[in-house]
Amino acid sequence: MLLNIENLHVSIGKNKILKGINLKINFGETHVIMGPNGSGKSTLASIIAGKTDYNIIKGKIYFLNKDLLNISTEKRACLGIFLSFQNPVEIPGVSIINFIKTSINSIRKENKLDKMSSKDILSKSKYVSSLLNMEENFIYRFLNDGFSGGEKKRNEIFQMIMLNPIFSILDEIDSGLDIDAIKIIAKGINTYKSIKNSILIITHYKRLLNYINSEYIIHVLYDGKIMISGKKELVNELENKGYNWIKSLNNIKHK
Numbered sequence: 001m002l003l004n005i006e007n008l009h010v011s012i013g014k015n016k017i018l019k020g021i022n023l024k025i026n027f028g029e030t031h032v033i034m035g036p037n038g039s040g041k042s043t044l045a046s047i048i049a050g051k052t053d054y055n056i057i058k059g060k061i062y063f064l065n066k067d068l069l070n071i072s073t074e075k076r077a078c079l080g081i082f083l084s085f086q087n088p089v090e091i092p093g094v095s096i097i098n099f100i101k102t103s104i105n106s107i108r109k110e111n112k113l114d115k116m117s118s119k120d121i122l123s124k125s126k127y128v129s130s131l132l133n134m135e136e137n138f139i140y141r142f143l144n145d146g147f148s149g150g151e152k153k154r155n156e157i158f159q160m161i162m163l164n165p166i167f168s169i170l171d172e173i174d175s176g177l178d179i180d181a182i183k184i185i186a187k188g189i190n191t192y193k194s195i196k197n198s199i200l201i202i203t204h205y206k207r208l209l210n211y212i213n214s215e216y217i218i219h220v221l222y223d224g225k226i227m228i229s230g231k232k233e234l235v236n237e238l239e240n241k242g243y244n245w246i247k248s249l250n251n252i253k254h255k
């Protein structure tokens with residue numbers, strides 16, 4: 001198993017945010033988390049990626065059978081965990097291409113692999129950026145500096161494909177995008193996805209999922225708990241009924 005979250009309880013200050021999360025993700029699987037605003041989706045993503053300003057009250061997270069909560073954020077990236085941000089940060093002065101070079105080679109170094117040459121990184125960057133319909137000079141722009149919403153999201157997918165992590169979490173990668181941009185994001189996800197990696201997609205909408213080629217399992221996070229999990233059809237039920245009915249579920253359901 002790639003990721004195993006057991007009975008995770010998390011608070012921020014006095015607020016309990018996650019109230020007993022259980023989630024298992026195997027190699028090759030695609031999982032989707034949906035749920036109302038404020039239900040804890042981004043908190044869960046950040047905890048897996050290693051953000052530290054949370055209080056883990058109880059529970060465990062195992063990644064590749066390692067106790068993840070004892071591993072630093074940087075080391076988690078080296079283990080192959082990638083998180084795309086809901087609101088990516090700007091890094092003026094650092095170009096996309098230099099950022100990706102540094103990221104790729106610091107991860108390779110940590111894993112005792114040889115450096116990837118600048119030439120190879122550049123040719124892969126050109127291939128991936130054209131796949132994502134990015135302009136040719138895009139990779140020379142400063143990271144997220146003046147990027148439109150769509151460009152920021154596309155850049156996150158670019159980073160994911162370039163780094164090729166074994167586990168990616170995409171937090172609202174489709175929010176605020178027009179239909180054509182969503183199709184490009186989905187194309188990027190489909191290009192990245194293989195039997196060797198797993199992905200966790202956090203989204204509010206069915207429209208991204210419509211373009212995802214792989215089978216997926218949906219989980220609904222409601223008030224800090226996964227209240228129901230199911231196959232594709234669950235998303236239709238959510239689109240029709242909204243989230244209010246979820247709170248009346250007494251037991252966690254698996255459809």
Ligand SMILES: Nc1ncnc2c1ncn2[C@@H]1O[C@H](COP(=O)(O)OP(=O)(O)O)[C@@H](O)[C@H]1O
Nearest residue numbers: 012015017035036037038039040041042043044
């Ligand atoms: N840094 C923080 N300080 C205080 N409260 C926070 C912080 N981050 C998140 N929260 C609270 O945790 C809850 C869950 O937030 P979040 O995980 O962002 O939800 P979602 O991504 O599902 O919309 C919200 O009530 C939010 O206000």
Ligand SMILES: [Mg+2]
Nearest residue numbers: 041042043086
């Ligand atoms: Mg969020």
